[in-house]
Amino acid sequence: MTIEEVQNEIIDEFSMFDNWEDRYQYMIDLGKTLPLIDPKYKTEDHIIKGCQSKVWVHAEMENDKIDFTADSDAIITKGIIAILLRVFSNQHPKDIIDADTDFIDKIGLKEHLSPTRANGLVSMIKQIKLYAIAYQTQLN
Amino acid sequence: METSQEHSVFNIEAIRQDFPILNRKVNGKPLVYFDNAATSQKPKVVIDAITHYYSSYNANIHRGVHALSQEATDAFEAARKTIQKHFNAEHAHELIFTSGTTHGINLVASGFTSFLKENDEVLVSAMEHHSNIVPWQMLCERTGATLRVIPMNNEGDLVISDFDKLLSSKTKLVFVNHVSNVLGTINPIKFIIKKAHQVGAAVLIDGAQACAHIKADLVDLNADFYVTSAHKMCGPTGIGVLYGKEEWLKKLPPYQGGGEMIEEVTFEKSTYAGLPHKFEAGTPNVSGAIAFGAAIDYLNDLGFDKIQAYEDDLLNYATEKLSTLEGVKIYGTSKEKTSVISFNIGNIHPYDIGTILDKMGIAVRTGHHCAQPIMDYYHIPGTVRASFIFYNTKEEIDIFIEALKKAIGMLS
Numbered sequence: 001m002t003i004e005e006v007q008n009e010i011i012d013e014f015s016m017f018d019n020w021e022d023r024y025q026y027m028i029d030l031g032k033t034l035p036l037i038d039p040k041y042k043t044e045d046h047i048i049k050g051c052q053s054k055v056w057v058h059a060e061m062e063n064d065k066i067d068f069t070a071d072s073d074a075i076i077t078k079g080i081i082a083i084l085l086r087v088f089s090n091q092h093p094k095d096i097i098d099a100d101t102d103f104i105d106k107i108g109l110k111e112h113l114s115p116t117r118a119n120g121l122v123s124m125i126k127q128i129k130l131y132a133i134a135y136q137t138q139l140n
Numbered sequence: 141m142e143t144s145q146e147h148s149v150f151n152i153e154a155i156r157q158d159f160p161i162l163n164r165k166v167n168g169k170p171l172v173y174f175d176n177a178a179t180s181q182k183p184k185v186v187i188d189a190i191t192h193y194y195s196s197y198n199a200n201i202h203r204g205v206h207a208l209s210q211e212a213t214d215a216f217e218a219a220r221k222t223i224q225k226h227f228n229a230e231h232a233h234e235l236i237f238t239s240g241t242t243h244g245i246n247l248v249a250s251g252f253t254s255f256l257k258e259n260d261e262v263l264v265s266a267m268e269h270h271s272n273i274v275p276w277q278m279l280c281e282r283t284g285a286t287l288r289v290i291p292m293n294n295e296g297d298l299v300i301s302d303f304d305k306l307l308s309s310k311t312k313l314v315f316v317n318h319v320s321n322v323l324g325t326i327n328p329i330k331f332i333i334k335k336a337h338q339v340g341a342a343v344l345i346d347g348a349q350a351c352a353h354i355k356a357d358l359v360d361l362n363a364d365f366y367v368t369s370a371h372k373m374c375g376p377t378g379i380g381v382l383y384g385k386e387e388w389l390k391k392l393p394p395y396q397g398g399g400e401m402i403e404e405v406t407f408e409k410s411t412y413a414g415l416p417h418k419f420e421a422g423t424p425n426v427s428g429a430i431a432f433g434a435a436i437d438y439l440n441d442l443g444f445d446k447i448q449a450y451e452d453d454l455l456n457y458a459t460e461k462l463s464t465l466e467g468v469k470i471y472g473t474s475k476e477k478t479s480v481i482s483f484n485i486g487n488i489h490p491y492d493i494g495t496i497l498d499k500m501g502i503a504v505r506t507g508h509h510c511a512q513p514i515m516d517y518y519h520i521p522g523t524v525r526a527s528f529i530f531y532n533t534k535e536e537i538d539i540f541i542e543a544l545k546k547a548i549g550m551l552s
Contacts, residue, residue, distance in 0.1 A: 020167070020499050025550055028492075052491045052507050052522070073521060074489035075551060076496075 003095050006087050007103040014107035023108060027079030034082040037071040048120040048127060053077045055120035059131040065090050066135055068128065072120065080104075080112050080121055088128050093139065096132035101125060150446045156531050158183040158438075169501030172536045177321055177480055177527035178505050179371045180352055182435075186375060189434035193427040200423055216426050219433030220416070226436045227366070228357045229383055233415040236382040236389070237424050241348040242271040244367030244382035245315075247419065248344055249275035251392035252313060258284035261310040263303070263341075265327070266292040266517065267320040270510040272346045276315060285312070292517065296323035296472035304335065311341040318350035318366075322509045322525065323472025324455075324480030326354070330361050337362070342388065348372050352529060353451060353478045355444040364388050370428065375435035379428030382419070389415050396421040447530045451479040454528045458537045465544060471514075471523055479528040482509075485544070488551045490522045496547035497524075502540055 001009070017023040037046070041058035048055040053074035060067050068089040072078040087103070088096050104113055113121055156162050159181050164171050173181060193215070199208035201216050217232075224232045238244045256262070262276050266289050280287045290303045298316070314336040319326050333343045344365035347356055352373040358366055365388065369380040384392070394401055394412055398421030403411040412418045439447065458481055462468055467486035484490060494506035505525040508515045515522060526540065 021550070024496065024499065028550055052494075053489060054521070074491040076492045 003087055003091055003099045010083060010086065011103055011106050020108075024076070027083070027109075028075055029079075030082040031072075031075040031078030034071070034078050034085075037069040041069070042071060048123045053120055055081065055124045057124055057127050057131075059128075059135070061093070061135045061138070064139060065092055066096065066132060068131070070124070076112075077121060080109060081124065083107075083109075084121075084125065084128070093132040093136035097129060097136060150442070150450055150530075152450075152531070152533060155442070156533075158185070159531055160184060160187070162531065166501040166503070167499055172502040172532075172539055174526040174528060174532065174536070174540065175503045175505050176352070176529040176532075177349060177372075177525065179377065180374045180529055181531070182374055182376065183438050185438050186431045186435045189431040190376060190427045193430050198427075201426055202417075212426055215430045215433075216424070219429045222433040222436050223381055226355065226440065227383060228359050230359060231386055234383055234386055234389060236384065236416045236419040237429050238367070238380045238382050239378055239425070240369040240371070240380035241346060241367045242275075244365075244380060245272055245344070245346065246275050247382060247395040248365050248367075248384070248392070249279045250395055252279060253282050254393065255391075256280075256283035256285045256312055259310060260285040260312045261306075261308070262287050263290055263306055263311060263314045263336075264288075265290045265298055265316045267296065267298070267323060267325065267511065267514055268315065268317060269321050269346070269348070270512070272315055272317060273513070276313075289513075290316070292325075292514075295474050296320065296325045296477075297474050298325075298327055298332075300328065300331070303332065307335060307339050307341070309339055311336065311339050314341050314343045315346070316343070317346040317348070318354070318356065319347075319478050319480075320472065320511075320514075321349045321480075322482050322511045322514050322523065323474065324349075324477035324482075324527075325472060325474040326350070326476040326478060328476075329363070333362055333364075349478065349480075352439070353444075353448060358383055370432035370435060373435055374438060375432040376428045379425045379432050381432070386415065389419070392419075394418050394421070398422045442530065450530050451528060454532055454534065454537065455479040455481070457534050458526065458528065458540075461537060461541045462544075465541070465548070467548075471518055471520075480525065481527075482523040482525045484520060484523055485548060486552070488548070490524045492551050493524050493544070493547050496550060497540075497543050500539075500543040500546070502543055 037056050037058055042056050046056045046058050053072055055072045057070045068085050070081045070085060072081055104110055161181050197208050197211040199212040201213040220232050220235055223235050229235060262280060262285050264273060264276055276287055288306055290306060291299045293299055316327050316329060316332055318329055329345050336343045342364040345363045347366050347368040351368045364385050366383040371377040401413050401418050401421040403413045469484050471482040490506035494504055497504055507522040509525060
């Protein structure tokens with residue numbers, strides 16, 4: 001699936017929730033099922049420090065596609081990470097570079113990408129894009 | 141004031157009506173504002189003081205010959221007198237308007253650069269806000285003096301016997317907050333000041349977390365410096381006050397050069413104005429100072445004795461209710477504390493609790509609260525902090541407890 005197709009699928013899923021409780025419960029459950037990052041990557045090199053929660057991200061490229069793994073110490077942050085990884089993981093670097101993140105707004109989670117939250121997510125998206133740029137350079 | 145009589149019995153409904161923001165809704169729910177230690181809400185008299193200044197007598201102060209300038213100057217200086225009276229300072233010129241607590245601390249730290257030398261010692265408490273650690277670290281880097289830490293215990297009280305041992309003729313400065321922003325501990329500052337003076341050290345007290353709850357008497361405390369911010373005590377942001385004993389303020393060099401702080405200027409040399417103007421370079425925050433005065437009048441009309449009694453009641457009620465929830469751990473259990481509760485629930489991350497509470501219209505603070513050394517002491521990444529003030533109610537605490545139960549259900 002393309003990044004856009006995955007995003008639309010997520011928007012469809014979230015449109016089924018008509019209250020915040022269900023939306024957040026879904027994210028919390030996603031956070032619980034998120035495949036954890038290999039502990040060896042849970043290091044200072046891979047950390048994105050937010051004031052509120054910490055995020056770890058690791059990337060590897062296989063068959064010209066980037067595979068991301070990530071973790072957070074806060075479960076709601078982890079739930080959003082799970083959504084972001086579903087969108088960006090296993091995609092071609094160029095597509096990751098070109099992708100936008102408007103879908104976050106459409107599923108009612110925009111507040112979590114506000115810099116005032118300081119939860120590490122804004123920096124995480126930046127980091128995902130930076131990984132993509134780095135791997136794209138390797139492909140060129 | 142029409143409200144003072146009504147408030148004489150601490151009429152909570154009337155008091156809440158004084159704060160327009162308390163009527164708003166957040167995420168469709170009535171706002172429950174428990175982040176008062178970060179900043180307090182403003183009563184209408186404070187908001188009106190700002191509006192009235194800008195719509196009736198806005199002018200630059202201390203220099204105009206015209207009527208507006210005179211009115212603005214009078215109101216600005218009247219505010220300084222209100223603050224002097226409130227804190228029981230000996231002279232009005234011992235009160236310097238600043239942009240807030242951090243500005244006041246930096247002004248003193250900068251001024252002490254020329255007074256300190258290698259091997260001198262500076263003591264700070266283990267429960268300081270970053271703003272009361274970093275300026276002193278910078279001061280020590282500039283002067284070669286050593287920063288030493290007064291430890292705290294598990295209850296969140298300073299270990300006074302260790303403080304005694306740290307004091308020596310090398311000690312030149314001691315910095316302690318009146319109240320801890322995380323733990324709520326009310327520190328024994330009068331005792332600390334007395335002890336520090338016995339070895340000839342100066343003492344600066346950070347009153348930011350105390351000023352909304354406790355009326356500090358500066359003559360009685362005998363502090364050399366006391367700093368605070370208006371916005372913590374129902375006043376506006378961007379204005380605060382530094383109290384310094386006259387003898388200290390005369391000795392300290394000016395912090396910033398500019399208009400207002402000079403007596404005479406030539407290209408060869410300038411001479412500085414007397415107190416307090418020496419430390420108030422540039423056009424000050426006139427509306428802020430006037431509204432700061434209005435905030436202090438408002439609090440005194442309510443009465444600090446009544447405020448304290450009411451808030452103690454809220455604190456006890458909330459502590460009791462919170463303790464009934466499974467897995468709750470409260471940080472800061474001093475016998476002497478203000479209405480602040482820092483806590484965690486089981487292994488749930490504070491950010492997750494804060495996020496769910498926000499969805500239910502409840503504002504709390506989560507994170508390390510700019511006091512990482514305290515978090516390191518307890519080996520935790522952060523806490524949830526609920527801080528109450530006199531306009532909060534037990535009904536709001538009940539809503540908060542129910543919301544916490546819901547959050548626990550969702551997050552466990």
